Amino acid sequence: MPQTAERRRRGRPRLAPAEAEDAPVQSLDRAMALLAELAEADGLTLTDLAGRAEMPMSTAYRMLLTLQRRGLAEFDASTQLWLVGVETFRIGSAFLRRRKLADCGRDLMQGLVAACGETVNLAVAEEDGVVFVSQVETHEAIRAFFRPGTRALFHASGAGKAILAHRAPGAVAATLRRTGLPRFTDRTLTALPDLLADLAAVRARGFAIDDEERNLGMRCVGAPIFNEFGEAVAGLSVSGPTVRVTPEAIARFGPLVREAASQVTRAIAGRPPGA
Template sequence: MAETKTDPSGARRARGRPRAWDDKSEQNTIKSLDRAMAVFEHLSTQSGVSLSALSDQLGESTATLYRILFTLETRGLVEFDQGQQLWHIGPGAFIIGARFLRRTSLVERARPILRKLMEDTGETANLGVAQGDQVLFVSQIETHANIRAFFPPGTLSPLHASGIGKALLAFMEPAQCERILAQNARERFTEYTLCDADLLKENLAKTRERGYSIDGEEKNLGMRCIAAPVFNNYGEAVAGLSVSGPTSRVSPDMVGDLAEAVRKAAAALTSALGGEIPPQIPTSS
């Protein structure tokens, strides 16, 4: 049990918590650290960027950015490619991310289920969680086929243009879903991307009715994805499982069988986590 102390008001607070613990105002942020983290997060979305390009993208001076990047480099969080003169996310970021993943049994428990899903369907199996208005892919088992989908752990994809993303959107609290749809502009990746709010809501309603979502070339032309939500013990969608592959293999005729396999896998992971599928969620065709 955490030790407690009494503050001047007489209220008891846990040891290690400052008096301003519940004050989330700007005065309690370290602005230089916040700026560095913003640079770090932005760099993590790039495949390599020059200092001048980063300056243009973030509206910061090159001198300020260099000090931030150099500091992060000393911790291994970013690295500099001398030959190409580009900054990249560093191995230290992966190490920290791996430590985060070890905090939960989600990835560990999902691995055998993902492997079986890949073997049963012949397509790449993925695991993702929501991070803001995006999906963070945290695990994947690749198919052995020559043409395959590839979303390495750490990849981010917008919720509206992802099978897992739409599965999570469809089964999250309605108010939270509405807030995400209202606050974020939806980027168009292909002619099939659902950018219109009404069309997206209609698609999410269909997802709820059948218990799985379909990404039909909405992020990448020639690729189709089928996903289903994973629930915790409160019946909340906390992750999504999917299979993805080229439309030549994941054809409309195959969707029913693949969806059944994906929903079974999602139900198995829900059970492995001690979760519970809400009674209104379809569990079979």
């Protein structure tokens, strides 16, 4: 099928007007300008802030109230100053964590490929699953491939089960109420008792196994990466075809993946739960 010149890019709406591609949303652009000014100061009056952002005070005030409701801006009544809000820290920390994970994990991922001979992936946790953010491919002709940005539900991926196994029972129950346990192959764990038993085994051995549960003919071994609070926030996994990722190979890969994930945890100043 021929490629079209005007192919839709990912992250864009299907029917975006061509002339609006690079046109900013004015209100959003102004709100970002306010945040940028707040980030550069230790507190600003409404007058100073509106002046720096070059907008009327009434406009600046309405936008600040919206930012305040989102936790992105705060108002100190005692000093009458506006400050950057705590929610900006959470957003910034998420970016740093993702970048730090990818940077710290790259060398270890390359080492895993050399040791296992299979493709290695790094996935980060979202509310209802994982997103694959980095990959180092094997040179084998037949290999696993997850395009960066690919999503998977927790119960049907090695990295996902490795993360889910270390979440509190209430959090696991809440996640499964939202997502259910959809079947992808005849090996997918779609019964809750079966999944819970599997998660207990994951905790005991330190790594998870996806035995053709997402894609027939492919197996995966995943281990969790923990943040500074002992929360599983990401997973490292080795994936490959079943003809090479045999039960014997899994027994060899598991400890290697577990150790590599532990090294990433230490590199990002994380710690296993209970440490």
